[in-house]
Amino acid sequence: MDNRQIFEALSPEEHALLGSIADLDAFPTGAFNLRRNGQGAIRQSSDGIEIRPKTDRPGIDILVAPGLKGQSVHIPVILTQSGLSDMVYNDFYIGDGADVLIVAGCGIHNCGDGESRHDGIHTFHVGKNARLRYVEKHYGSGDGTGGRVLNPTTQVEQGEGSYCEMEMVQIAGVDSTLRTTQAHLDAGAKMVITERLLTQGSQLATSDVDIYLDGADSSAQIVSRSVAREKSSQLFHMSATGNAFCHAHIQCDSIIMDDAKVSSVPAITANHPDAAIIHEAAIGRINSDQLLKLESFGLDAQQAEEVIIQGFLK
């Protein structure tokens, strides 16, 4: 079978997962790598983007040619086999001056009683003056009693004058997650991280973000928004360290509902007199005036709550 036939032969659950995590309703043009139940299932390089399997450990190298503009890579991971534990190392080399979109994401459909787990370790080497937009969505489904566990680790080395925008979203259905994100920024580099997280039931989510602004005139903006429902727990450690003239702004906002628990622990460090670092954190219920306003449009209380949460996590 060729790659397209393999894609089309995926089960309905697998297609649904790909739609949720990577908006892939059809076989994508451009570079594409699908990892399925711990194995590479589809691998397709494109002009300027090479995908190479690693030889020493599970995973792939993704090489984006210097100066390449307007291309995208999809590298989703899906797990439908209950009880499978998968660990993968992916390294991304973004050439100097390139401008690329990388769509990652992991979906677990677990109908069994064994724990399904995926640990993805992603390392980004972003070249000088390159622009990277990275989108990662995590989603769990299935009515099995087995846990759905996702532990992503993201490491970023940003070269001079580069721009890196990372959108990391946990949509629903992930029982336990430990997200670890670390970045080093060289002179003039700019990083924007947007994190969105929803937990419910007895789910646990921990997000540790460490940003080091090493080069002069580097800057980082981190916006984390989360909603904790029912008996779920969330813990955020957001840290920025300024080692040069730099700017960083961390903003953590959480909506807490029902019997949930949320903890937000900021850490900001300046090792240079011209480092300007701000951290803002807020945890609170949905504002009652917001609910009343939407109810005064004719929405019922549940609809109003959904509109507020969906907007907040958009």
Place this chain on the structure above:
Amino acid sequence: MLELKHLSYGVSDGGGKTDILRDLSLTLEDGRLMVITGPNGGGKSTLARLVMGIDQPDAGQILFDGQDITGLGVTQRARLGIGYAFQNPPRFKGLTVHRLLSLAHGGDLPADQCCDYLTKVGLCSADYLDREVDSSLSGGEVKRIEIATLMARRLKLAIYDEPEAGIDLWSFNMLVDTFKNMLRPGGPSVIIISHQERIMELADELTVIADGRVRETGPRDEILPRLMGELTDFCSFGRQTMTEGRRYGQ
């Protein structure tokens, strides 16, 4: 038609109870504009919240088009065609102006219609449609968007709680024109809580609420000259102009 019958409302206050509204009765005929004015703390905003269903009266009855709505919540009253513009509107992280107007409308509202409403409240619409109704907007901007959400609804009764608060002079003139244009046959009945003489001048009916009671109510031409006369007598320095027009009770 809106009929308020013998409404009372109080709040607990350190073991005792403070009366906010005392046996208040009032009627608003269909398609009429009533301006409610009076001193701060007199019970005007409480009255508006009782009509919208945000607060429940301790005693009395609220009839809307003959139906007793006293026991209905905010959602049900909204679905009957009652709308309320907050004095201090909430902000929403992640909700754009376009989305908020669409929610008010009850379905996707085309961009040109959104722009029409925003222009009427003095906002340059193209700049605002995709902006979030969050803390990046000024108090005046949020207030104007709030008024636009009521325009986007299909209402039988629109209640505006101090729409002029936080609005600059230029936008205020536009707002007065907007209210003037709203008064058309088949349009909603309107209640505006206001201290502004220029808004009072638009009213069919003028009602003065003080100490939780209706002190006087009647046609504008009857009440307004008396009200202004009182103000002149009260203020030895004569008629004052504050920001725009005179303000009663402040």
